[in-house]
Amino acid sequence: MIQMFNVFKNYDPMSPALIDISLHIRKGEFVFVSGPSGAGKTTFLKLIYREELPTRGHILVNRRNIAKLPPSKIPYLRRSMGIVFQDFKLLNNKTIFDNVSFVLKILGVPIAITKKKVFNMLRMVDIHHKMKSFPPQLSGGEQQRVAIARALINDPALLLADEPTGNLDPELSMEIMRLFEEANQKGTTVVVATHNPALIGCISNKRVIMLDKGRIVKYY
Amino acid sequence: MLRAIRYFLREGWSSLWHNKGANLLSIAIIIVSLYVLGVFLVLSTNFNHIIERWSEDVQVNIFLDENLSEPALLYLQERLSILPEIGEFIYISKQEALQRFQILFPSLQTLPDEIGENPFPSSYELKIKKEYQTIDGVRGLASRLKSLDGVKEVSYDLQWIERLSTVMKLLRVIGIFLVGVLVFSAVSTTANVIKLLAYARKDEIDIMKLVGASSWFIKGPFLVEGMLQGFIAGIISIGLLYLSYRLVAYYLALSYNLLFGFLLFTFLPLEYWLGIIGGGTLVGLIGSSISIRKFLRY
Structure with a gap:
């Protein structure tokens, strides 16, 4: 590899x-x-x-x-690849949902599938209840979980x-x-x-x- | 593909809305350049109409030598009939010319008697075919007519048209120069505004690159934003142009009823509207694509 x-x-x-x-x-x-x-x-x-x-x-x-x-x-x-950055590198003007779904958007995944996948992934990292929040509204740990969700979302x-x-x-x-x-x-x-x-x-x-x-x- | 375009439009529009201040500056500059372009287009379209209309009435007169013999007159008539520019022509004898003069100026009826002879030469009045009713066409015909035997003088009333077309040529040169300068400034303002916006979102662009977004995916919304600036500016400038046109037409019609009412008879045709809006959109597209390039280097 x-x-x-x-x-x-x-x-x-x-x-x-x-x-x-x-x-x-x-x-x-x-x-x-x-x-x-x-x-x-x-x-x-x-x-x-x-x-x-x-x-x-x-x-x-x-x-x-x-x-x-x-x-x-x-x-x-x-x-x-899925990358988890030390400083998270989240898009501050996008919601948590949009941050994670962005990767699938780039890949052209249909919206219905994207919604389902993102919700499941956010639930796996236990941040789904904040999916409409923006990164600056989250703690460091929560932002890290979002970054991990984004890295794993496209099964890299x-x-x-x-x-x-x-x-x-x-x-x-x-x-x-x-x-x-x-x-x-x-x-x-x-x-x-x-x-x-x-x-x-x-x-x-x-x-x-x-x-x-x-x-x-x-x-x- | 469609999904990507929808995404570009949504993001571009949202950024345009969120950065109203900077975008308004850019839109205003594009409006100014398109408005000036529009003014020149209105003027030149109308001058063209006037020239066309006046050219339709162009009549050429040829005045003949005093002692033209009958066969020479017939020969001349034959030559006139084969010239392609001439639609129809009528012969005005010395006597007819005198009669016309006396009808037109009744108070001067006795003048020829006082002189002792008929001072008017015989002539031909020539109607020019529509397709030859251009300044160059008439001028060329006149010089050929002058060289014919028996022709003393050729007259045609093209001075006004010639002057007007000189003014129009000048107007076109000034217009091209001015619009060129303004378009350049509009492109560079758009480029700078988009550059500022892209700079403010540099981190965002970097993150997009890191998660695998292609250059097109990143620049698409910026290009749309630039195009929207130009598009909106195009529509507003057409509106402003029409308003100004109506205002000027109204005031000139009041002040110089005939002359300017005649001058300002048309606004721009639909294809020019589309051209101005398309031009604005293009200015925005060029400006934004120049500025976003440097942010996309890997």
């Missing part, structure tokens, strides 16, 4: 964000990318969804070299989550991880970036990539 070959990423030549990363994440795997703040976890994910380009090296997603992907094809790459082949439980209490965090696990069991490849070791412990069949100062320090 994801292959990296000697990938380097420098925002600033003096302090590289990622150094010589080579790995292979197979289809259907559940992978944690772990490490302290500043280890390069977010950059790692950004390279996969082509928000950033590697300074050196090659990245293949679904066997396509994404550095060579023409700009017009980037939306299609992202439509095959690949789910990328950047600190997806950062604002959630332990109970809800477990619930969200169960959702990810469920998606994984349906065939979605899941990559979760987290600095929380407790979260890693709650998934049994997983791999962990430990990053520190941009390098892979442990891989199990």
Whole structure:
């Protein structure tokens, strides 16, 4: 699903964000990318969804070299993914329902199906009672759940989550991880970036990539 | 496809409504340019009508040499009959010309007797066929007539028409220049307004890109917003033009009953209305597509 070959990423030549990363994440795997703040976890994910380009090296997603992907094809790459951003990235002038349904609108899913799917998804993350609210009216945890609902709504082949439980209490965090696990069991490849070791412990069949100062320090 | 268009229209309209202030500025500038364009179109349409109408009455007179022999006159008559521009022609003898003069100016009836001879030359009055009733057509015919044997002088009353068409040419040049400047300013205002709106929604655009929206999906509502600005401006400017036309026609008819009543006899035809509204929509589309481009780079 994801292959990296000697990938380097420098925002600033003096302090590289990622150094010589080579790995292979197979289809259907559940992978944690772990490490302290500043280890390069977010950059790692950004390279996969082509928000950033590697300074050196090659990245293949679904066997396509994404550095060579023409700009017009980037939306299609992202439509095959669900992404949970650390800062949620919700559209503040749209309701919770519209935020989640937007992804299906892009895909041209009929309205009747969209309504049903979105309502079910919002119920799964326990935010359906606020579907007519706007993101600024919600707490951080609630917004995070909306972001997760949006990421899962189109049954993506690949789910990328950047600190997806950062604002959630332990109970809800477990619930969200169960959702990810469920998606994984349906065939979605899941990559979760987290600095929380407790979260890693709650998934049994997983791999962990430990990053520190941009390098892979442990891989199990 | 239809769903996408519906989405663009809904989003474009909603943004137009939510950002009334900035959009009104843009609409006002487009109105000004379309209004000026419309004024020039009304003027040139009416001048064209006048020229056409006056040209219909164009008559060419040729005055003949004094001592033209009978065979020469017959030959001339034959030549006139084969000229394609001439519809019909009548011969006015010296005597007939004198009689006409005496009818037209009864107080000067004795003048020829006082001079001692009939001073009027014999002539032909030529009616020009409709398709040749143009300034260039009449001028060309006159110069050919002048070269015929026995023709002393050719006269045609085209001075007014020539002057009017010069004025019209000038008006057209000024109009094109002025409308060009105004259209440019309308496009750049629309571009800047849409750029401001897009800038205010930059985060939103970035999020759309991150969740897989295509460029078209993102820019569609902005393009619709620009087009709506132009469309609304087009309709308002047609309304304003018509109002001004009625007002000017009314006041001029009061002051200079005949002349200007004649001058302002038509408003713009329907295809011009559509042209102005379409032009406004195009201005909005161009402006918005210029400005949104830079926000869509990956």
